[in-house]
Each structure stands twice: as structure tokens, then as C-alpha cells.
Amino acid sequence: MLVQEFMSKKPVTIPPDMSVSDALQLMREKKVHRLPVLNAHGKLVGIVAEGDLLYASPSPATSLNVWEIHSLLAKLKVDKVMTRKVITVSEDTPIEEAARIMAENKIGGLPVIRGTALAGIITESDLFKIFTSLLGGRRHGVRLSATISGSKGTFAKITRAIAEAGGDIVGLGFNEVSMEPEVWEMTVKVQELSRTKLINILTPVVKSVLDVREM
Numbered sequence: 131m132l133v134q135e136f137m138s139k140k141p142v143t144i145p146p147d148m149s150v151s152d153a154l155q156l157m158r159e160k161k162v163h164r165l166p167v168l169n170a171h172g173k174l175v176g177i178v179a180e181g182d183l184l185y186a187s188p189s190p191a192t193s194l195n196v197w198e199i200h201s202l203l204a205k206l207k208v209d210k211v212m213t214r215k216v217i218t219v220s221e222d223t224p225i226e227e228a229a230r231i232m233a234e235n236k237i238g239g240l241p242v243i244r245g246t247a248l249a250g251i252i253t254e255s256d257l258f259k260i261f262t263s264l265l266g267g268r269r270h271g272v273r274l275s276a277t278i279s280g281s282k283g284t285f286a287k288i289t290r291a292i293a294e295a296g297g298d299i300v301g302l303g304f305n306e307v308s309m310e311p312e313v314w315e316m317t318v319k320v321q322e323l324s325r326t327k328l329i330n331i332l333t334p335v336v337k338s339v340l341d342v343r344e345m
Contacts, residue, residue, distance in 0.1 A: 131260070132225065133222070136225060137249070137250035141241075141251040142156065143168045144165045144208060145167070145208075146207065146208055149207060150207070150208060153178060153208050154184075163180045163238065166251060168248065174216060178208050178213070182213070219231065221244055221249055225260060232254060239252065265319065267301070269301065270321070270345070271300055272320050272324070273341075274317070274318055274332060275315060275342075276315070276337070278313070279312070279314075280312025280313060288335050291331045292318075292331065296322055299320055301317070301319030302317070303318075313337065315340070325343075328342065
């Protein structure tokens, strides 16, 4: 899975001379939380997040009246509060690499660049949708979590047991618990098998069953 498959291909953008108040209004209208900033030549020169704009706004405790606040925000331009050193990714970046970059840099979105042009944006909301899809969150079935050995062939035994029993895997995820010994936590969602049947066929091929539920 690559960024180009999940990014928003027509992101809302703004010029650097837009006022902070107009940028905030645009975010609310378009229901977005960050805006790439493009100059007159269409080049990415920054990105501004909702938090940047709110931080630039006067505190609710200010003695200014509403008209004075509006006047100040109309004068303050986006280029004064935007992030200029923008972290970007390319369209062929693996989705897990984009997620790692966001997590390590504590940011909620990445502009996607094609050559020198803005091709889209990938956000934390897109990652949540992917996560939901990977674990079968939109499909009904029996969800089972178990600890499994990291030894070769373990996953093949699990999928073979489910297939031979007539089950259909619609969601799957892994999380490394420890390296020495190598232990993983697996979550699988299966259709066409009952809760009891799934437990019975997987108990012999996993270390321990942690949780089972229909959802």
C-alpha cells in the first residue's frame, strides 16, 4: 500500500498572504485541520495547522472587543504563522513509512509531492481509515486476538487452519510483543466460522487466546 492510493488528491490550499481569520473560516467550511500554502507559482512554501491559527488568535481573556480582534486577525497573514520547513513524502512512499514519519515528528499530515508540484496530502484521518480497513472494522465477523510464536511457518499454520475449516479472513494485524523470545500478538477477523469453532481450530496453533468477540 502506497501513499498515492489513500491521499486526498485535491487538497484545499491557500496563498501565504491570506489572513489568519480567512484561513480559519476556510478550515471550518471545508472541515480540514491543515492547509498547504502555495505561492503564486504553485510551489509549496509552507503548511499551516488549525492549532497554528488558533495560537495566533487573541486569548479569550483579552480585553479587546470582537471588532478589534477581527481587525487584528484580518491584518495577520498566514505566512507569519505557517511552518516553512515542510516535511513531505512522495506518491510512492509506503503507507507505513508515512505513518512513522508523522508519529516521530508529531504531525498530523504530510503534503505529497510529485516532482516539485503538490500532488495531494495524506493525514492521520486517512491512516485511521486504513487501520480500520486492515482489521476488518467495517465487516461483521468473529474477531480473535492471540499471542503467537515468531517462528517460521506459524502464520501459514494459522491461515491453513482457518481455510480448511471454511473460514474467510477479512481483517488481520500483528504487533511485536517481544524479541527474545520472539512473540507477536495477532488479531484476525473471520467470517463463516462461529466463535467456538474459531477458538477450537486456532488454540492448537497459537500460544494463547487473549480475546474473542463477534462484532
